[in-house]
Amino acid sequence: MSTYDENRAAWVAREQLAERMIPHIGALYRDRGVVTSLQGHRLINLSVTGLLEAHERVAQLGHAEVPLESTLRILEGLRAVAPGPSALDVARLAEGFAESDAELEDFLRTELADVLDAADNRGAGEDVVLYGFGRIGRLLARILIGHASGGRGMRLRAIVVRKGGDGDLIKRASLLQRDSVHGPFAGTVSVDEQAQQIIANGTRIQVIYADDPASIDYTAYGIRDAIVVDNTGKWRDEEGLSQHLRSTGVARVLLTAPGKGALKNIVYGINDDTITPQDRILSAASCTTNAITPVLKALDEAYGIQRGHVETVHSFTNDQNLIDNFHRGDRRGRSAVLNMVITETGAAKAVAKALPELAGKLTGSSIRVPTPDVSLAVLNLTLQRATTKDEVNDYLRRVSLHSKIRRQVGYVESPEIVSTDFVGSTHAGVVDGLATICDDVNLILYVWYDNEYGYSTQVIRVLEKMSDTHPVVYPLRREVTLQA
Structure with a gap:
């Protein structure tokens, strides 16, 4: 067999391993609320080539190489032990298993003991409203739709905009579907003009036309105790943003710009531990x-x-x-x-x-x-x-x-x-x-x-913290504090 044929055969074998991973990744996410990743790179909704690229990227960034066989074996083991809602790094679990003398299922049961028998207590989900639908608003929508997790996490329920004239709904949907910088939306986008809704990958998003943030009755659309994400930048202090709290159905507000005055400016990973249930208005700072x-x-x-x-x-x-x-x-x-x-x-x-x-x-x-x-x-x-x-x-x-x-x-x-x-x-x-x-x-x-996108992922992390929907990250023991 020539070198060319050998390389093609090796590639096809790698594709077959990746194909076998996809049902496990999907079932863990859909049925158990488990978000799988490879050294921080999410595996959910990746194609065969996407999974292969993720493994290559891990090695390029300086991590130890993760054989596809190891990833598949860990995924099969996770299906067997059926953990509760969590964010599991498959590469780190593979590293730990390689260092242990235990059988795979025994290792996973020990490593994930805190979430193994955890009930799925995510409830019906947290309603989210995007006030404004510009660059950041549309990227937040893309991420929220991708994180829908069966509707038991954060649920994008509505966007609020000023009406831009005839065809506004279709144009808004088109802007969600097509982006000159970030490319096409991963999925399907359609509109229900009678209901004034955009439908993206099965998520119905109510489009509400309003000029006054204090005058909307969100409960009329079945939205309750929502977090409103203000990405207009029009109001940046507590007085201005508190207008949202005067609308029926709103519980909290998150600003996607630096907050003024005494507002907490949250940078996820740094001071998100200061967020309390009593904080009704927060800022996610700037990009x-x-x-x-x-x-x-x-x-x-x-x-x-x-x-x-x-x-x-x-x-x-x-x-x-x-x-x-x-x-x-x-x-x-x-x-x-x-x-x-x-x-x-x-x-x-x-x-x-x-x-x-x-x-x-x-x-x-x-x-x-x-x-x-x-x-x-x-x-x-x-x-x-x-x-x-x-x-x-x-x-x-x-x-x-x-x-x-x-x-x-x-x-x-x-x-x-x-x-x-x-x-x-x-x-x-x-x-x-x-x-x-x-x-x-x-x-x-x-x-x-x-x-745009890097900042939007940080905003989502703050949202998950506010709504207590961020899955517990495991394995914890491999997150260490470093000294120079």
Whole structure:
């Protein structure tokens, strides 16, 4: 057999293994509420080639290679022991099993004892309303629909928008189905014009037309005790956002922008443990704050940060003009697609709301550039303890692989990688190790982030925390706190 034929035969064998995984992944999710992943990369709804690519990506990011046979065996074992609702990392379970002397089912019963006999107490689900349906709103809708889990987790029930004229419903559905940056919606999208609903992968989303956030009776649509996600950015303080609470059927509000005043700004993975049932209005901070805060926390714990400056090279946003025209903001009236535009950012100061220990230590500014998505934060820091490029990169790589904030902090080393390679990244920020500059206590880091999708995944995590629908992550014993 030629090398060509041998390679094709090996590939077909790998495809067959991946095909055998899909029913197990689907049944665990649908029947047991189990979210399976491979070193943090979700396996749900992946195709055969998607599963093979996920295994390749794990090895490329510096994890130990996970043989397809090991993944399949763990999935079969999970079906046999039938755990309750949880988020299970198959790769980490495979690593643990390889180190044990037990039979697979005995190992899994011991490792997952806390969730093995757990009842499915997710109830009927938590109603979610998206107030606004722009860039972030539509991405949140995509993720919520993908996380539907039989309707027992967070349930996207409605979107609230201002009516844009004839054909509004069809146009809204089309914008959900097609996206110039993030590609087509994974599934089917249709409309029920009589009911004023968009139907996406079986999820009926009520479209409510309103101008006043305080005047809507959500219970008229069967929506109760909902979390309203305000992604309009029109109101950013407690007074403005509390208008939502005056509508019937609303329990809590989450803002997808930096909150002003005393509002808690939550960066998931950093200060989400401060969320309490009494918090009726919360902010998920900004995309940039989410991107840099986890990296800064890791560095401050290991080396201490004396002071620093954050410069963001940020994709243009809908707030800017396509061509030169009047704009109330400085410089933002100039064409976004033709210019680099220096502007302000509150992200550096906002870090202190999630990490009080860095209050007064950071300054920040931003340059808007002619790209539609993916931004880059340049952290210019003075540390309290000297280090080297190799040491700090190795530390951040381990943070991205093994720490409790590994879903927030990514790490990459590639001489060819550019901004579009991070479209769809689920990390809050990804450190570009090859770009690191270090001289004694002076450190410069480059952190990529998908300012749309990466931020949206962080918002979803905050939503899951607020609604107590985030599955317990296992295995816990493999999440370790790292020292540099």
